[in-house]
Amino acid sequence: MKGFVLGGVSSGVGKTVATLAIVRALEDAGYDVQPAKAGPDFIDPSHHEAVAGRPSRTLDLWLCGEDGLRRNYHRGEGDVCVVEGVMGLYDGDGSSTAMVAEALGLPVVLVVDAKAGMESVAATALGFREYADAIGRDVEVAGIVAQRAHGGRHEQGIRDALPEDLAYFGRIPPNPDLEIPDRHLGLHMGEEAELPTAALREAAETLAAEQLAAVAREAAPPSTAAEPGPASGRTTGRVAVASDSAFCFRYPATIERLRERAEVVSFSPVAGDPVPDCDGVYLPGGYPELHAAELEAAGTLSALGERASDGLPVLGECGGLMAMSQSLTTADGDRHEMAAIVPADVTMHDRYQALDHVELEATCDGLTADAGERLRGHEFHYSRADVDGDARFAFETVRGDGIDGDHDGLLEYESVGTYVHVHAESGAFDRFLDRVAR
CATH class of the missing domain: 3.40.50.300 (P-loop containing nucleotide triphosphate hydrolases)
Structure with missing residues (x-):
């Protein structure tokens, strides 16, 4: 082409x-x-x-x-x-x-x-x-x-x-x-x-x-057609992807990779859709802050929190992390209850809090990377997450701000929430699929 x-x-x-x-x-x-x-x-x-x-x-x-x-x-x-x-x-x-x-x-x-x-x-x-x-x-x-x-x-x-x-x-x-x-x-x-x-x-x-x-x-062709990741075959997994005006930041390649290797179903937390029967949930970024009252009232996030506490893996990126938090306070000062999966309270600010290409190093085996592996991504957000003192993190930040300046990837149950968006070429979604399909 x-x-x-x-x-x-x-x-x-x-x-x-x-x-x-x-x-x-x-x-x-x-x-x-x-x-x-x-x-x-x-x-x-x-x-x-x-x-x-x-x-x-x-x-x-x-x-x-x-x-x-x-x-x-x-x-x-x-x-x-x-x-x-x-x-x-x-x-x-x-x-x-x-x-x-x-x-x-x-x-x-x-x-x-x-x-x-x-x-x-x-x-x-x-x-x-x-x-x-x-x-x-x-x-x-x-x-x-x-x-x-x-x-x-x-x-x-x-x-x-x-x-x-x-x-x-x-x-x-x-x-x-x-x-x-x-x-x-x-x-x-x-x-x-x-x-x-x-x-x-x-x-x-x-x-x-x-x-x-x-x-x-x-355009110049790639030197190899091979995709990265620990496995390339189709899995038996079923992944639910949040998709609506609050969760709208998804790279086409990410959804393509998920569909190539697993069954994918969509649901709308804003509309109050029930959490689908699935092996894992992906919460992309977007604008949960513009729909915080609807998300709180709809009940999908609270139901997702219960499923996560029972061991359902949930992967959230940026807006997804915000939805996984205990609460979200908008720029107007209104506080809304979220899924309460990860131990953090998120507050919106008038100025952006982070904007950069990011590199993370995994400190343990997790949903998207094994210990010692590095992921590259991107962060751009106006919110700040205040984490509990006993919070556990999946990554140290090599470049970028992450959640607290030194770490990213809040861990709880079998779930992880990060401020960083990664691309399917990172192999992160292959790791996610391999883990949820076990």
């Missing part, structure tokens, strides 16, 4: 809107588009899926490794893959957009804010292209998309200023309807704030779809 990477000159330049407009332009031109996201984000991919109609692939070198990143890319389907970058093109020591583009061998289309510039837009693009050579990165900046650019003289001035070997792929016109509302953790999810179809189509019409398709290139 051919593809290209959409890099930005900075965060906030409008990469997500440009990505959605490009996906729409390519599909209107008859191409079958596979969206993808460089970095560990869950929110931008939800917007990709709303427009493209298929899950967006997660491409992060820190989470997946180079081979895992390439495997995940090649699991996509379609004619053209559009990879939205993270932050600015060269930003990030664990997995920058430039690093992802280099690992895949894909060209970069640069999104430049043209709101108040013409020649300066070209100078910026030229600088980004030359910087790759200066730092020894094999990254090709093929051309630009001018974000917030008007037509007429403004657009022509940008075209004329670009050197011949930097292509002009079109513009995204300034339009208040092309703004996605945000909140803590980032933008609203795609199903909550879809861009108006008419505005997106208008933006798509100002892009050179055929020229964008022509710049796409075949």
Whole structure:
């Protein structure tokens, strides 16, 4: 599958809107588009899926490794893959957009804010292209998309200023309807704030779809097709996955891996669904703080707490950890009872409490790793967990904050709750499946 990477000159330049407009332009031109996201984000991919109609692939070198990143890319389907970058093109020591583009061998289309510039837009693009050579990165900046650019003289001035070997792929016109509302953790999810179809189509019409398709290139293949993990065969396990507006941060590859190796059933704690008959439960991240009153009233979490105390393994990540706690206090100061599986009380804060790529080392054999093994993941949360004095942890933090700055993975019964999101390429979910299927 051919593809290209959409890099930005900075965060906030409008990469997500440009990505959605490009996906729409390519599909209107008859191409079958596979969206993808460089970095560990869950929110931008939800917007990709709303427009493209298929899950967006997660491409992060820190989470997946180079081979895992390439495997995940090649699991996509379609004619053209559009990879939205993270932050600015060269930003990030664990997995920058430039690093992802280099690992895949894909060209970069640069999104430049043209709101108040013409020649300066070209100078910026030229600088980004030359910087790759200066730092020894094999990254090709093929051309630009001018974000917030008007037509007429403004657009022509940008075209004329670009050197011949930097292509002009079109513009995204300034339009208040092309703004996605945000909140803590980032933008609203795609199903909550879809861009108006008419505005997106208008933006798509100002892009050179055929020229964008022509710049796409075949991505580098993995050196091996093998997946990581202690076992690769199908298990006899049945895994219940929480899935609703409170538990919506799931990598497509994670659900794929679970379905490949076990029977998967979904349930909604917000709706009060009963805990399914299963061998293990996965509580992904999301927004339990926005549904704390509903979760408390529904009764599913309290029932899950009882099942966990009887030995049902529960794996919770970030929002899942919050739901596994004894209580959750919202930013408004309202306290709500949660599942009471792990000995912690969680409080929301106005500022984020952690944001980084993370590495953990297991201190004992557990649900997702054996003693001494290391897991790489990502953390981004506005809550803080205050743990009881006798709390036990599954991991020490090698990089990142974890739960208390030094540890992550609260242990209780056969369950573990962590602030860290991990990808299926880490092997963590294979460990989980092997343990719950015993």
